[in-house]
Amino acid sequence: MIIAGGGATGLGVAVDAATRGYSVLLLEQSDFAKGTSSRSTKLVHGGVRYLQQGNVSLVLEALRERGLLLQNAPHLVRNQSFIVPNYDWWEGPFYGVGMKVYDMLAGKLGFGKSKVLSLEKTMEALPTIEPGGLRGGVIYHDGQFDDSRLAINLAQTAADNGGILINYMKVTGLMKSNDMIDGVKVKDMLSGEEHSINGRVVINATGAFTDTLLRMDDKNAESIISPSQGIHLVLDKHFLPGDSAIMVPHTDDGRVLFAVPWHGKVVVGTTDTPVDKPELEPIALEEEIEFVLKHATQYLTGNPTRKDVRSVFAGLRPLVKAEGASDTASLSRDHTLIISLTGLVTITGGKWTTYRKMAQDVVDQASTVAGLNRRDCITETLRIHGWLKSVNTDEPLHYYGSDRLAINKLIDERPELGQPLHERLPYLKAEVVWAVRNEMAMTIEDVLSRRVRALLLDARASVEIAPEVAGLMAQEAGFDAAWQQQQVKEFTDLAAAYILS
Numbered sequence: 001m002i003i004a005g006g007g008a009t010g011l012g013v014a015v016d017a018a019t020r021g022y023s024v025l026l027l028e029q030s031d032f033a034k035g036t037s038s039r040s041t042k043l044v045h046g047g048v049r050y051l052q053q054g055n056v057s058l059v060l061e062a063l064r065e066r067g068l069l070l071q072n073a074p075h076l077v078r079n080q081s082f083i084v085p086n087y088d089w090w091e092g093p094f095y096g097v098g099m100k101v102y103d104m105l106a107g108k109l110g111f112g113k114s115k116v117l118s119l120e121k122t123m124e125a126l127p128t129i130e131p132g133g134l135r136g137g138v139i140y141h142d143g144q145f146d147d148s149r150l151a152i153n154l155a156q157t158a159a160d161n162g163g164i165l166i167n168y169m170k171v172t173g174l175m176k177s178n179d180m181i182d183g184v185k186v187k188d189m190l191s192g193e194e195h196s197i198n199g200r201v202v203i204n205a206t207g208a209f210t211d212t213l214l215r216m217d218d219k220n221a222e223s224i225i226s227p228s229q230g231i232h233l234v235l236d237k238h239f240l241p242g243d244s245a246i247m248v249p250h251t252d253d254g255r256v257l258f259a260v261p262w263h264g265k266v267v268v269g270t271t272d273t274p275v276d277k278p279e280l281e282p283i284a285l286e287e288e289i290e291f292v293l294k295h296a297t298q299y300l301t302g303n304p305t306r307k308d309v310r311s312v313f314a315g316l317r318p319l320v321k322a323e324g325a326s327d328t329a330s331l332s333r334d335h336t337l338i339i340s341l342t343g344l345v346t347i348t349g350g351k352w353t354t355y356r357k358m359a360q361d362v363v364d365q366a367s368t369v370a371g372l373n374r375r376d377c378i379t380e381t382l383r384i385h386g387w388l389k390s391v392n393t394d395e396p397l398h399y400y401g402s403d404r405l406a407i408n409k410l411i412d413e414r415p416e417l418g419q420p421l422h423e424r425l426p427y428l429k430a431e432v433v434w435a436v437r438n439e440m441a442m443t444i445e446d447v448l449s450r451r452v453r454a455l456l457l458d459a460r461a462s463v464e465i466a467p468e469v470a471g472l473m474a475q476e477a478g479f480d481a482a483w484q485q486q487q488v489k490e491f492t493d494l495a496a497a498y499i500l501s
């Protein structure tokens with residue numbers, strides 16, 4: 001099976017297919033999770049909003065997947081409490097009942113019971129929530145994770161099970177014989193070399209770029225994707241001290257807003273802005289930044305302004321078009337699987353949370369298209385690379401799970417690698433070396449955006465350490481001074497879009 005696209009969807013398919021014993025090749029045009037899969041709200045959730053929309057089957061499936069993911073990747077997923085602040089009299093009873101339904105749907109895989117909170121308890125848990133008019137809150141539980149670290153660990157899980165995964169390898173065309181697809185043309189984006197590779201089935205898991213591959217198959221294919229941009233602002237933790245996140249189900253203009261603690265910062269978002277054309281590096285629009293800041297100010301007493309924003313990042317939802325839909329917020333978050341007459345298997349839509357179930361559906365279909373013997377899916381209980389029985393989130397490097405020991409060994413051998421990369425960032429020099437050696441990081445951006453999350457946590461700090469990261473990478477992989485200079489320039493240019501002036 002050849003998979004085009006190394007985001008949550010493609011990587012999930014690679015894990016599923018490899019663990020069933022099929023021979024798997026995954027090709028990613030840039031880095032793993034370079035697209036939407038590193039730019040999410042970082043929630044492993046059933047989706048309270050979809051419950052509001054009445055999509056019970058989606059919520060049920062997502063809640064089940066949430067529970068499985070906590071079991072299978074406990075080093076990356078954790079239980080997070082959320083509080084819905086209530087300013088209107090009806091909100092307490094309304095959301096109180098809604099969250100009870102949410103708890104009930106989660107069944108045995110529940111994360112904890114929801115509760116209506118008094119005004120005092122709400123203020124205690126959220127000391128910086130706007131107190132004017134506040135009546136109380138409703139607390140509930142969902143999951144939170146590190147999206148791109150999970151992507152890297154999925155790539156490793158697939159590789160541990162015999163899959164071959166290559167980043168910086170773009171699918172540029174589809175090969176056919178007798179009108180059936182039997183392989184791909186690819187271009188190595190680092191060396192420029194081109195190759196042709198045969199496979200029994202090709203899977204299109206290219207997210208917001210789904211239409212491009214559909215048109216490689218049939219140049220007249222109709223567009224099926226309506227990309228929708230969502231942005232997040234990252235603030236310092238003092239804007240939301242304590243352990244709980246805030247969830248506003250309905251802002252005054254009808255959107256959902258989250259403020260979630262993450263790696264010692266607070267991630268606030270998001271937006272839902274239709275865009276015409278997918279970009280690999282989408283840029284937050286001024287009006288989106290203003291929207292998030294305005295609402296952060298409305299709900300947080302610290303009144304954050306542009307200068308408080310440590311980073312801004314944008315991602316594209318690969319939403320599937322629906323006839324008659326007036327805006328992207330109402331488009332389905334369910335996934336869509338299409339099998340073309342030529343045998344191309346396309347999977348798109350969905351959520352990070354449901355990547356495993358999406359992959360199971362794809363591999364069931366793709367194995368039939370490929371004429372392979374049927375083998376059962378085993379990912380429900382499959383431990384993801386790094387799995388650990390008990391994880392202490394206070395320990396440095398805990399997000400590497402079982403790999404933490406090997407990184408510590410690296411530090412024992414070279415104590416200078418135990419030093420922090422930057423005083424405002426929670427990362428060590430050893431993580432750069434580890435990323436190059438074990439996690440296929442090829443560029444400064446791969447390291448600072450997706451192996452560690454420096455670019456998202458504090459974009460200015462990430463620019464300041466770029467030369468040192470280049471040096472560590474060069475030493476490890478044998479790159480020359482020109483490579484380092486070029487890399488620092490490219491990273492600095494890219495990071496400029498994450499910094500608000």
Ligand SMILES: Cc1cc2nc3c(=O)[nH]c(=O)nc-3n(C[C@H](O)[C@H](O)[C@H](O)COP(=O)(O)OP(=O)(O)OC[C@H]3O[C@@H](n4cnc5c(N)ncnc54)[C@H](O)[C@@H]3O)c2cc1C
Pocket residue numbers: 004005006007008009010027028029030031032033034035036037038039040041042043044045169170171172205206207208209228229230231270271280314315316317318348349350351352353354
């Ligand atoms: C703002 C925002 C917030 C979100 N928050 C959450 C959340 O909190 N929880 C949740 O569960 N879900 C969330 N989602 C949804 C979730 O992030 C996406 O559903 C998921 O990441 C999509 O993964 P994907 O693999 O389909 O797409 P992508 O991650 O975009 O991956 C597609 C990959 O295909 C590659 N590609 C494209 N063309 C080619 C080619 N020709 N050859 C090779 N490779 C190619 C791209 O480079 C890209 O890496 C959010 C989405 C957005 C936009």
